[in-house]
Amino acid sequence: MNRKRVSLFLLWAVTALFSTSSYGQVTLPPSLLSQSTLVFYALGDQGSGSTAQRQVAATMEEEAQRAGDLDFILLLGDNFYPNGVLSIDDPQWKSKFETIYTGPTLSTLPFIAVLGNHDHRGNQDAQVLYSQRALGSKRWKMFDRVFAVNLGQVDGKPLVRLVGLDTTDKKSFNRQGQFLRTVFSNNQKNPVWRIAAGHHPLYSIGPHGPTLAMHQQLLPAMVETKIDLYLAGHDHNLQLISHPNAPLQVVSGGGGKSLYSLEREEDELDFALSQYGFVRVAVTPHKLTITFFDLDGNKRYETVQEK
Numbered sequence: 001m002n003r004k005r006v007s008l009f010l011l012w013a014v015t016a017l018f019s020t021s022s023y024g025q026v027t028l029p030p031s032l033l034s035q036s037t038l039v040f041y042a043l044g045d046q047g048s049g050s051t052a053q054r055q056v057a058a059t060m061e062e063e064a065q066r067a068g069d070l071d072f073i074l075l076l077g078d079n080f081y082p083n084g085v086l087s088i089d090d091p092q093w094k095s096k097f098e099t100i101y102t103g104p105t106l107s108t109l110p111f112i113a114v115l116g117n118h119d120h121r122g123n124q125d126a127q128v129l130y131s132q133r134a135l136g137s138k139r140w141k142m143f144d145r146v147f148a149v150n151l152g153q154v155d156g157k158p159l160v161r162l163v164g165l166d167t168t169d170k171k172s173f174n175r176q177g178q179f180l181r182t183v184f185s186n187n188q189k190n191p192v193w194r195i196a197a198g199h200h201p202l203y204s205i206g207p208h209g210p211t212l213a214m215h216q217q218l219l220p221a222m223v224e225t226k227i228d229l230y231l232a233g234h235d236h237n238l239q240l241i242s243h244p245n246a247p248l249q250v251v252s253g254g255g256g257k258s259l260y261s262l263e264r265e266e267d268e269l270d271f272a273l274s275q276y277g278f279v280r281v282a283v284t285p286h287k288l289t290i291t292f293f294d295l296d297g298n299k300r301y302e303t304v305q306e307k
Contacts, residue, residue: 042059056276065103081118143164167214180218195230198231202243206253217270225249237262
């Protein structure tokens with residue numbers, strides 16, 4: 001990236017993020033910006049068009065109807081297997097997204113998405129443009145390859161500042177670290193909770209294991225900016241890891257692609273399951289409640305982080 005591109009990247013970080021209701025043509029429901037509690041589902045590695053993806057979607061819909069409090073869905077990358085999308089007109093938009101999440105609840109909610117390594121094999125900008133042009137059902141929300149958005153509000157400050165990272169683009173890790181420092185700098189209105197999302201995990205007991213390049217360049221920025229929760233996929237299973245020198249980390253890679261085994265030891269592992277499923281995150285001003293659901297809608301693990 002040349003100097004002009006770098007300066008524009010940082011200028012966007014400083015000036016454009018904190019309108020939060022829109023970036024370009026990407027808009028969010030006003031209620032998502034103003035309410036004092038939030039609930040979202042997080043899942044990755046979903047974009048296969050498989051029976052399993054549809055089954056996970058059906059379970060998410062059932063749980064959303066039962067609980068009645070879902071506000072948005074967070075997609076953690078590998079949105080389109082095997083090679084991303086070619087354009088905004090790619091038929092995979094219908095077969096792997098639009099016709100999958102069609103229940104009465106999921107069909108009305110925004111899907112905030114980050115890029116995965118399989119998305120990088122195709123046209124990454126098409127995933128951003130599909131959002132900016134509000135195509136299809138207008139649910140797809142990818143603000144940029146790297147972005148930050150404020151969600152909710154408590155006492156005049158954001159309930160959550162969500163940062164979306166592009167963890168496949170390792171050459172930009174230094175810039176993404178600076179981006180984190182900028183959007184959480186003292187001259188910005190600090191949020192109650194700081195959440196980051198990317199495709200690759202910091203730590204994992206799945207076949208891919210830890211992402212060492214992130215340890216060298218992105219993890220220090222996450223620690224410095226006091227990220228409360230990092231959500232990732234990439235390994236196709238469910239994990240919760242509370243490492244003392246890192247944010248609490250969720251791996252939610254059971255969205256629909258073939259499952260991965262659990263292969264490694266990790267002293268800080270709190271929970272792991274090689275099954276399809278998703279994670280529910282409920283956010284209040286005082287606590288994060290993180291719940292893992294399997295394909296049958298059973299609660300398999302729950303933890304609470306207090307502020």
